[in-house]
Amino acid sequence: MNKYQIIHDELLKEINDGKYPNNEMLPSDFALMNRYHVARETSRKAVAMLVDEGYVMRIKGRGTFVINQNRYSFPISHVESYRELAARLKLDERTQLLSITDSEVPSVFEYGDNTPVPATAVVRIRYLDNEPVIIDHDYVLKDVVPEIKKLSQSVSLFELFEQQLGLVISYAKKTITVEPANATDRQLMRLAESIPIVVIRSETFLNDGRIISFTESRNRADRFKSVEFSRRH
Amino acid sequence: MNKYQIIHDELLKEINDGKYPNNEMLPSDFALMNRYHVARETSRKAVAMLVDEGYVMRIKGRGTFVINQNRYSFPISHVESYRELAARLKLDERTQLLSITDSEVPSVFEYGDNTPVPATAVVRIRYLDNEPVIIDHDYVLKDVVPEIKKLSQSVSLFELFEQQLGLVISYAKKTITVEPANATDRQLMRLAESIPIVVIRSETFLNDGRIISFTESRNRADRFKSVEFSRRH
């Protein structure tokens, strides 16, 4: 592991442990240099990551300060699988695999030039606190992953891609819209009335620029909440 | 202006001008060093910003590549005013100021300890293509900005804060939820049925850590679309 990554992880752990109470100062660049015996740019890189992630803010001439975090957040601006998210938030989560079928990429994703793109469709339903709240439709391109043999209940698609197939996921583009529930939504999520659905459609890219999958994540709107941290400039 | 900022801006302009067609390579670190007569770390800083913003991706051993952008996006992960956003997207936008009144920060924002926090409430309605689609409620803390005298139609709140008052906005935290339309929504946006509303609540922070304002932005769900770029790791 890289030095700045190690420093970042350790500082983040200390922040989460409350070692630097609210608005308290983090060690300065020079303090970190001494503590870890690294160059200043290395320690700065670690802190820059924390700034990026919204944990701390730096003020020239003053120092580095912890930002009061509300930790119950559903960030959508980095690529994170449902399983990773639930683990991080320590929620009581459960996923049920509904089907793995041969299919094509639906036209809503506007991929390619109308010629059908073969894919493996994976449909899963997500429970939080024993309530079905999310239905995920994944379309994994057969060009990239020819076959999905066995998808264990305990393994996420991302884990499958990265650890078992050696692929590296780089980034994703997501669109968020609100749409009426369709029949499938109502049936699977046991909705009586027509609750609106928050639809998050993602294209996921590998580090060589190829698209590996399209995902449509359909969330019960009355259970959906997303918290974003955003910097200006 | 900083050197890396200048390089970043120039590269971004070239990307938007289509100088590096899709998936084409950007100049390498060393090419940029020669072109701008800077150290490698400086050129890398400029490119790192572009990576951060989702314009390019770097692959070790290969080079830097432009990511095919869909430019009609409503990013929510950086702090941008409605006016800046509309200008960037070249939409036909119009804002109507409804009221400026003395008020208090509503309790939904859970700020402070139940004691009323005096604020100036600014209510505005946003038109896109002559259709009312967004209602913004801004609560500007009187502790920070004692009085909002005249808010010209052509000036945004952010411009007022930054250019006229000399305040520096640093970051914001936003929560996104979907809620039923209330009577005010239906009246102001001329909604017949009860269309759901996408509610974006923000706390905006200055660079000294003080909160300057709370904003509740209420968007017609059937007109709302947000596009996000997200990196993994």
Added chain:
DNA sequence: TTTTAGAGATTGTATAGACAAGTAGCCTAG
């Protein structure tokens, strides 16, 4: 023809040092 080895290019990580710019606190001159 196929495979291997190597050179060259590119990005990633890390170091050491320099100066600029902003902040806070102390101490002295008035």
Added chain:
DNA sequence: CTAGGCTACTTGTCTATACAATCTCTAAAA
């Protein structure tokens, strides 16, 4: 007692260099 200046500390920018890791392509070897 106050105002101003000085100093120490902190973050921001920039340079120059070194080596590692990865990829592509070419040329030589099998």
